[in-house]
Amino acid sequence: MSGPHAEDGGADAAGVRARGVGVTLGERPVLADVSLSAGRGAWLAVIGPNGAGKSTLLRAVAGLIPAEGAVFVNGVPVRALRPRDRARLVAYAPQSPALPPDMTVYEYALLGRTPYIAYLGRESARDREVTGSVLERLDLDAFASRPLGHLSGGERQRVVLARALAQQAPVLLLDEPTTALDLGHQQQVMDLVDQLRVADRLTVVTTLHDLTLAGQYADTLVLLAGGRAVAAGTPDQVLTEPLLARHFGARVRVGPAPDGRPLVHLVRLGGARA
């Protein structure tokens, strides 16, 4: 996309570019000088200990909070976009948003189509088709008429993802999309996002606590600690025993999975089993 505010407007600008991002919340500096870049079809995972600033970074990239520095989506400064235009470019699934308890799963997922529906207009057949298909792919079609207040934590998490996927934006920002999910649904969600990334050349940026999952799916990892990017690179470069020990205070072993990507295991402290 190009335009009066575009950085360069060329194909190289597709995806997300953030430079020198700093955020202060209340009086507290929460992020300082963070840069990242994820082009079309790339998957970038933001990892780091609790309170490192991962969710704040995602919200800054989504253009939802003011930030120092610059965030470009498809070459356009994200804060310069009107909400409706921004929602067509960037879909953001927060970690645990407040959900209206009486709204149904279908109605909530359909909210993802809002940027395509005329003001005071009704949804089209296409909007209903996209919403129905996303619910089906997330195993939620049987829940379509259930009120949100009657769902389990994992079902709620999938509904939040469904709304973001129904948005069909080229940039997908997912904050901890798998924390409440069982093993099968973790794989289903990650594989679905991966299929969409490949098929539609989406740019995916996600925070993840599960480091093995991050290393399995992302091409690039950014490790945040204390509001700063302390490491960035391929999973092999970032998921190392010394870096994880230093920044998570965790004793881990890192070894290769059958596909060569790193697997991170916690090492039990306190000696041998009794």
Ligand SMILES: Nc1ncnc2c1ncn2[C@@H]1O[C@H](COP(=O)(O)OP(=O)(O)OP(=O)(O)O)[C@@H](O)[C@H]1O
């Ligand atoms: N509104 C706020 N005012 C002041 N500080 C805040 C505010 N919101 C968050 N913070 C602080 O900002 C820091 C970063 O928070 P953030 O939620 O981005 O961390 P995170 O890396 O996503 O953490 P977690 O892994 O626990 O989800 C934390 O220390 C948090 O306490």
